Amino acid sequence: MIRKANPQDVRRILELLHQVNMVHYRIRPDLFKPHTTKYDEETLQAMFADEKTPVFVFDDGEVRGYAFCQITEVRDHLLLQDIKTLYIDDICVDADARGKHVGTALFDYVREYAASIGCRNITLNVWEGNDAALGFYRKMGMQVQKTTMEIIL
Numbered sequence: 001m002i003r004k005a006n007p008q009d010v011r012r013i014l015e016l017l018h019q020v021n022m023v024h025y026r027i028r029p030d031l032f033k034p035h036t037t038k039y040d041e042e043t044l045q046a047m048f049a050d051e052k053t054p055v056f057v058f059d060d061g062e063v064r065g066y067a068f069c070q071i072t073e074v075r076d077h078l079l080l081q082d083i084k085t086l087y088i089d090d091i092c093v094d095a096d097a098r099g100k101h102v103g104t105a106l107f108d109y110v111r112e113y114a115a116s117i118g119c120r121n122i123t124l125n126v127w128e129g130n131d132a133a134l135g136f137y138r139k140m141g142m143q144v145q146k147t148t149m150e151i152i153l
Helices: 007-027 041-049 102-116 131-139
Strands: 002-004 055-059 063-074 083-093 121-124
Touching: 002 102, 007 041, 007 055, 007 063, 007 083, 041 055, 055 102, 063 102, 083 102, 102 121
Parallel strands: 083 121
Antiparallel strands: 002 055, 055 063, 063 083
16 A cells, blocks of 8 residues: 555654665765665654655555655746646665565556646656666656766866
């Protein structure tokens, strides 16, 4: 079952955030610190309470995955069209639950949620080298919108 995250989920979500961090650390140790998370308990509690940052979890008796979302809107911009977007800030499936369609269920739920609140699109970022994630998102129908590039000095 997929549902909104609640305060009782914090400990488990922190464990999953650690898994995601370690994936990023292995890909880019020059950018990511090991053995940490991008959010703390207080930040998670605030996110759970904010309708602009919904967090969804896949729960089959234990939280097996999550999707952190951010709702953004552009209105009356000089250059850009008006648009409401759901940005997937982070999505994770527990390493022990991969291959069991947890990610697909989460993504499909987020897609339906975004459509239900009037979003035109869903966006996210994928780190170069995270081939499993890139393949998954392509399988879900996503395509490249823009590319961020760097030169290391």
